[in-house]
Amino acid sequence: MGRTDRASRAIAASPATVYGALLDREALEAWASPRRRARADRAVGPAAPRRVPDDPHLPGSGVRPEVAVTATGVPPGSDPAPHEAGLASSPANLASYVEDAG
Numbered sequence: 001m002g003r004t005d006r007a008s009r010a011i012a013a014s015p016a017t018v019y020g021a022l023l024d025r026e027a028l029e030a031w032a033s034p035r036r037r038a039r040a041d042r043a044v045g046p047a048a049p050r051r052v053p054d055d056p057h058l059p060g061s062g063v064r065p066e067v068a069v070t071a072t073g074v075p076p077g078s079d080p081a082p083h084e085a086g087l088a089s090s091p092a093n094l095a096s097y098v099e100d101a102g
Contacts, residue, residue, distance in 0.1 A: 002075050005084050008068035009091035013098040015065045021098050022067075031097035032090065067091045 011018055021027040069087045 002073040002078075003080075005071045005074050005080065005087055006068060007084060007087035007091060008066055009088070009095055010064040010066045011091070011095045011098060012064055013095075013101075017098050017101070018065045018067065018094070021094060027097065031093040033093075067094055 021031065067090075069090050071083070071087060074083060
């Protein structure tokens with residue numbers, strides 16, 4: 001049985017923008033690696049974003065979405081450091097894509 005590796009990142013963009021970049025084919029081609037794009041084609045998809053208030057005085061406004069990547073069944077002989085760095089690159093690339101656009 002393999003281990004589970006995870007990477008996550010808070011992204012300075014609206015939940016709707018992040019969600020769109022996860023589902024839009026052109027956006028995926030801009031920020032995701034070919035391997036990640038192939039997996040996205042088979043995935044059920046991310047959870048829909050919750051509605052976040054736009055008024056900065058209301059609770060929940062200004063919340064940054066957090067994107068997480070999880071790899072299960074990682075072979076025990078796989079070196080954790082490069083694998084975790086590779087996993088972290090997906091949320092980092094997504095953040096760069098949507099934060100630069102905004």
